[in-house]
Ligand SMILES: Nc1nc2c(ncn2[C@@H]2O[C@H](COP(=O)(O)OP(=O)(O)O)[C@@H](OP(=O)(O)OP(=O)(O)O)[C@H]2O)c(=O)[nH]1
């Protein structure tokens with residue numbers, strides 16, 4: 001997605017060969033107009049799919065997902081990583097391992113909102129090692145829901161996430177694919 | 193706001209005399225079309241204000257804020273309650289006390305995104321004791337930013353938050369105001 005790539009080049013900061021900082025438009029400050037374009041792009045990519053609901057993860061997944069939900073006219077459910085005042089019963093959970101923190105975290109979704117009738121579009125901001133996305137796919141399985149695919153804003157193609165998801169037979173659509181963050185520079189993967 | 197009140201009556205669940213559960217459209221599952229209407233309502237209420245940016249708090253504040261940001265054509269910044277991979281430098285923080293958990297939590301915003309040039313609209317999903325909103329006002333002060341007001345989706349008018357904010361001379365606009373949750377029933381405050 002052109003405007004997203006330009007935003008990454010102009011505003012992204014390469015923190016290391018592993019991490020790109022995009023706090024100015026995606027992870028801390030949000031550009032609503034860009035989110036709307038991102039939502040519409042996901043809606044177009046998955047237009048043929050009869051998606052019934054979007055599933056994402058708090059917090060950075062929420063803005064792109066809500067815009068995609070607006071474009072597809074479907075509800076959005078965000079999995080929680082920590083306890084909430086009202087998310088207490090009927091939970092579907094998955095364990096998500098963090099390579100950086102070397103610890104496992106539990107994510108949770110209410111079974112009231114994802115059922116076997118659903119055909120889900122899973123959306124997240126970054127795809128790196130893929131553990132969060134795999135956790136959401138696990139939750140979809142527990143609910144008996146089918147999955148139209150996984151929509152990602154920024155994929156780090158030099159990490160394993162996309163491969164792990166594709167190997168499960170799930171379609172992955174990334175709006176920007178980064179081949180390398182070496183030497184402080186963003187290199188996008190060649191268009192397929 | 194009419195459609196919001198109807199949604200609360202039809203889908204809200206009164207958990208106690210203190211807590212209303214609206215997980216089906218605001219706090220876990222999100223209704224994007226309703227969020228868009230909410231965003232447009234905030235934009236109209238604060239149209240005269242020359243708002244430069246919206247400030248909110250993860251996670252439930254994000255969806256209403258992003259839609260308001262779209263309607264006002266301004267960026268949205270969400271304060272974080274917990275550490276994040278890239279939110280590490282130049283932080284403005286505030287302590288937020290939780291009456292329920294009886295503990296204090298630190299919220300953080302990067303000073304890169306809120307400055308003395310900003311005229312902020314603060315938005316959140318619920319207004320109860322007001323500690324989170326007061327924390328965001330504290331951060332606005334530290335940055336030297338002026339505040340157009342606080343926009344709230346659901347205010348529990350029987351708690352002190354609105355009064356505490358108004359006493360600071362800050363305008364509060366709540367799209368739904370609940371006078372009581374006694375006896376399992378939602379009673380809205382009379383229109384002023
Ligand atoms: N900015 C940035 N973030 C990255 C990058 N690679 C991974 N992340 C994010 O880092 C966060 C932490 O990942 P971990 O769960 O610790 O996983 P990992 O070490 O196995 O990658 C996740 O944020 P999250 O769950 O999305 O958190 P939140 O922002 O929603 O709160 C993930 O999306 C990157 O290159 N740049």
Ligand SMILES: Nc1nc2c(ncn2[C@@H]2O[C@H](COP(=O)(O)OP(=O)(O)O)[C@@H](OP(=O)(O)OP(=O)(O)O)[C@H]2O)c(=O)[nH]1
Nearest residue numbers: 085086210211212213214250251252290291292318320321
């Ligand atoms: N559903 C619901 N939530 C309420 C109600 N009253 C307060 N809350 C929410 O409860 C959460 C916890 O509040 P605390 O920080 O423990 O504060 P408190 O005990 O002093 O009220 C906050 O969620 P938060 O910060 O918004 O969390 P998140 O949803 O953004 O993760 C607040 O918005 C209510 O009647 N119904």
